[in-house]
Structure formats: structure tokens, C-alpha cells
């Protein structure tokens with residue numbers, strides 16, 4: 001039988017970097033002594049009140065088809081939250097509820113970009129952006145966020161990369177894998193470029209609640225940006241709800257119409273009980289988010305401190321999120337081999353950050369989505385490994 005060539009366009013660069021995750025998870029299931037630091041799924045539990053809300057909704061019959069664009073109450077809760085980070089009022093009508101940031105990002109790409117377009121992606125970038133953009137037929141143009149600036153945006157290089165075919169700029173803020181949270185100045189510069197060149201900005205803010213110092217700022221609120229920004233996010237990381245698959249896209253009303261059409265053919269509305277749970281999380285979960293943020297901050301500090309004892313392993317201190325990048329070039333120019341050697345000799349599974357793009361080649365990404373005891377032990381093993 002023949003298959004359509006479409007899926008061939010969906011494998012991004014460096015997809016084999018994830019083999020280490022697959023292998024280490026299987027080893028963990030077999031009861032082997034491995035510590036998996038190669039994934040970003042929070043080990044924290046979804047808050048009990050959120051689960052109760054979903055169960056109640058299911059018991060009360062909320063198990064049918066729902067509104068394609070999502071429930072108004074949930075959209076209002078998302079609008080209230082985003083209005084705070086954007087500093088401007090976001091209309092609930094501008095929000096489409098989708099199946100996680102991932103689905104929101106992909107659906108938005110399909111609505112904004114097409115064959116012949118160029119899309120600027122700040123590199124390193126979250127792995128699935130490449131395939132999502134490729135699925136539209138548009139060409140991805142990676143612009144380096146230089147290592148020596150701590151992987152921060154290089155505005156000059158972005159401007160240089162713009163051509164008449166450029167339609168948008170795509171990035172995550174805060175970033176996975178780097179943990180960089182863009183400051184006001186950087187956001188203003190990016191906004192200025194987008195306005196001057198009439199570009200879309202597609203920003204993934206899934207780690208927005210996990211900024212350790214200061215507050216998360218949404219680029220959508222800057223002058224001239226509301227009409228040209230699509231903000232995608234979800235309840236996944238903030239409320240430890242990755243498996244609930246509830247996310248959203250926020251953008252101008254016309255985008256909502258396009259996304260609604262997309263949802264008609266590929267989602268047909270999120271489950272009502274999931275939306276009720278997400279609504280409860282957003283309205284009543286501020287304390288849980290604050291607790292999660294502190295947990296991640298403590299883990300980050302622990303990893304930074306412990307890896308300080310490693311030999312020739314500089315780290316980039318993350319400002320947000322649940323990942324830390326370490327430069328392994330002092331040991332092995334090929335971070336893929338480093339990650340496998342580390343895994344085979346210590347059982348600690350980390351990711352070759354080259355999977356996120358050429359700029360982060362020679363670096364590994366360490367997730368601190370596991371408890372302090374395991375992190376401490378993992379760091380001890382990494383330090384030993386580097387000293388051998």
C-alpha cells in the first residue's frame with residue numbers, strides 16, 4: 001500500500017536525540033538504576049481540586065461534544081490571566097481552546113504560513129516547531145541566538161534574515177531548551193522588527209508561569225503587537241497537567257475563525273470535563289503555581305550548585321522553566337556521544353541539545369523535573385563522570 005509523502009516532512013533535525021529517552025524509560029520500567037533527566041513532564045501531581053472538578057463534571061454528564069472554540073468561561077479565565085502578563089485587556093473572543101500548546105502551535109502554523117513563505121525561528125528552538133512549520137510548506141529560517149550572549153536574540157541577525165518572503169518570527173518565551181526569559185528591551189526590539197516588517201509573531205509561552213525572578217511579560221501587549229501576535233500556551237506545565245491536553249491560541253478574531261475551521265476537522269472540541277478542570281486550575285490555582293515555581297527554583301539552584309563541582313562543564317543558569325543547559329565541549333565536541341557515554345556509564349539520561357538546532361550543538365539539556373533526591377544523585381554521577 002502507498003502512503004502520502006506528507007508525514008515524511010514531519011521529521012525534524014535530530015529526532016534520534018530522543019532515542020536516549022525511549023531507552024532510559026524502558027530501562028526504568030525494567031527496574032534498572034537509571035535517572036531520566038531527558039524529558040519535560042513535571043513529576044508534580046495535578047492539584048486535587050482540579051481532578052475533583054473533572055470527576056464531578058463527568059458524573060454530571062459533561063461527556064458530550066462541546067463548543068468548537070472552547071467554553072466561554074474557560075476562554076474568559078485564559079483572557080484574564082493573559083491580560084495580566086500582556087498589560088492590556090485580552091478579549092475572550094480572541095481565544096481558541098485547543099489540545100495543548102503543541103496542537104495550538106501546529107494549528108496556528110497551518111493558518112498563518114504556506115508554500116513560498118519564510119518563517120524565522122530563533123535557534124535553538126523547541127524541537128517540534130520545525131516539523132509544524134514544514135507541514136505548511138513554508139521554509140524555516142533559523143537565526144542563531146549566539147552562545148556567547150547566553151543564547152539571547154540577536155536583533156541585527158534577525159533583521160538580516162528578513163526577505164520579501166518572510167511572514168513571521170517564531171520563538172518560545174521563556175525558552176525551551178535555554179531557560180532564557182526575554183527582558184523588556186528584547187521584547188520591544190522584537191516587536192519593533194515585527195511592526196516595521198509587517199510580520200506575524202508566533203510565541204509559545206508555556207513556561208510563562210515558571211519565571212524565577214521578575215514577572216513574565218507577553219509580547220502581545222506591546223504597541224502594535226496585539227493584531228500581529230499569536231500567543232500559544234496551556235495548563236500543562238503550570239499546573240502539572242500535561243496529560244489533559246488543554247491549551248489555547250490567542251490572536252486576532254479572524255485567526256479564531258480559521259482555527260475554528262481547523263478544529264472542526266481535526267479536534268471537534270475538547271472534552272467538557274477537561275475544560276472545566278482547566279477553568280478551575282486557572283481561576284483557583286495561583287497558589288499551586290507559586291509552589292511549583294519555588295520547587296523548580298530550588299531544583300535549579302541545586303543543579304547549578306552541584307554541577308559547579310564538575311570538571312569543565314560550564315552551565316547556563318536558567319531564568320525560567322525546568323531545564324538547564326550544560327556545555328560539554330570540554331569533554332566531547334559531539335554532545336550526542338557525551339549523552340550516550342554518560343548514560344551507559346552512570347545511568348543518567350540527558351538530552352543532546354543539538355536536537356534543538358545547530359546553535360546548541362555541543363551542549364546537553366538537563367531536565368529538573370524529578371525530585372531533589374534523584375537530582376542530587378544524578379548530579380553526583382555527572383560530576384564523577386566529568387572527573388574521570
Ligand SMILES: Cc1ncc(COP(=O)(O)O)c(C=O)c1O
Pocket residue numbers: 040099100101102103126172175176204206233234235236242246247
Ligand atoms: C516549548 C514547549 N512548547 C510546547 C510544549 C508542549 O506543551 P503542551 O503540553 O501544552 O502541548 C512543550 C513541552 O515540553 C515545550 O517545552
